[in-house]
Amino acid sequence: MPLSSLRVFESVGRSGSFVQAALELGISSSAVSHSIRKLEESIDIxxxxxxxxxxxxxxxxxxxxxxxxxxxxxxxRGFALARTEEPPPLRLHTAPSFGVQWLMPRLPRFVQAHPAIDLRFSASTDYAQFENDDFDLDVVYGEPRSSVHEKVPLAVEHLTPLCSPEIAETLRSPQDLYKHRLIQCDVQMLQWKGWFEANHLMPTHHYALRFDRSTMAIAAAVNGMGVVLESTLLAETELKTGRLVAPLRGLTHDIQYVGHYLVYPKRRTRDAAAHVFIKWLLEELSVTAIP
Structure with a gap:
């Protein structure tokens, strides 16, 4: 199939206009029309x-x-890579709380191990735009929307009540939660109501502190502002350093779910840097000390 015919087809399909495509390609409208007609005849579609x-x-x-x-x-993209002597950057997009809470503490190890990789990091709640060639990899929160891209579940996360050591001293049973301020992250897929029901307890209807980011909810719990229901994966650093504890584990049931997915276009699997990062990411997740 002539490449020129495919370029004409793409331009017309994107602009929805023979005239606009002709201006873009520097040819006449009749030439555009003729090219499209010949293409349709040749493929019989x-x-x-x-x-x-x-x-x-x-x-x-x-x-x-x-x-x-x-x-x-x-x-x-291939021509652009061929024209430059430097390797292309690895452009990573991630959900904000995963990026701040889990990825950033580990990123120095990746940079030290792979100093030649030019890593460009971005975080937002939007999905990455692969079609515009803006990003190579995306870590999303929740089940990714249906697409042609590859998606890899990253880890089974455990939701359990977390709080400062001082507050933990007053939590001897699940019923003691009713005496404390409960911190809720409103964008979390599974929240306090589901945890209470999973543990056969009556949910409370009042939450004095609500946040739209797990990062802020975890920080509030570290500062002794209440008890937060959070993923031990996201709060791993705080749990390891003792700034947060999980006083009711063993007395209650955690909620388990797949919280984050790695998404990337199938064509990106040819990028060496993307291969390296994916392998490193999965290895880091496999050795997470706190379930």
Whole structure:
């Protein structure tokens, strides 16, 4: 298939206009129309539905469009890499609390072990944009939305009440929780209500402290502001240093769930730096000391 025909198809499909595609490619509108017609004839598929005012991709046209754009992006990326003498950066996107609480304390070890990798780090609650070539890997919180990308569950996390050692001295039984301020993270998939029900206890209906980030909820518990229901994976550093303790483990049932996933485009598996980081990440998770 001539590459020029695929470039014309991609431009028309993206802009929805023969005229706009002609301006972008520096050819005439009739040449665009002729190229599209020849492409449809050669593959025996109608790619566009035409009206007097616009052209729209058919269902099969949309399917083809996704793969053609991916192929053109890969070629453009390849030419860019070939023109530079430096290796491409590894662009990592992550959910904020995972990035701050779990990844950042370990990142010095990765940088020390792989000083040649140019790591670019970003954190937000949005999904990474792979199609625009903005990121290579993404660690997301919760089940990723359906896509063509690879997704790898990272770890089974345990939710249990956590608090400062001082508060822990007053928690001898699960019922003692009713006497304390309970800290809640509102964006957490599983919250206090579910934990109480899993332990056959009546949920409380009042939470004096609510946050939209696990990082802030954990910090509030460290500062003695109450008891937080949090993942021992995210609070691993605080648990290891003794700033937080889990006084009710052994007396109650933890809630277990897969909280975070690694997502990346299938084509990124050819990137050596991405391979190195994925291997390192999974190894670090496998040796996590606190379940």
């Amino acid at each position: 109608q790619l566009f539905e035409r009206t007097t005012r616009e052209v729209n991709l058919t269902r099969k046209g949309r399917v083809l469009m996704e793969h053609v754009q991916r192929g053109l992006d890969e070629m453009q």
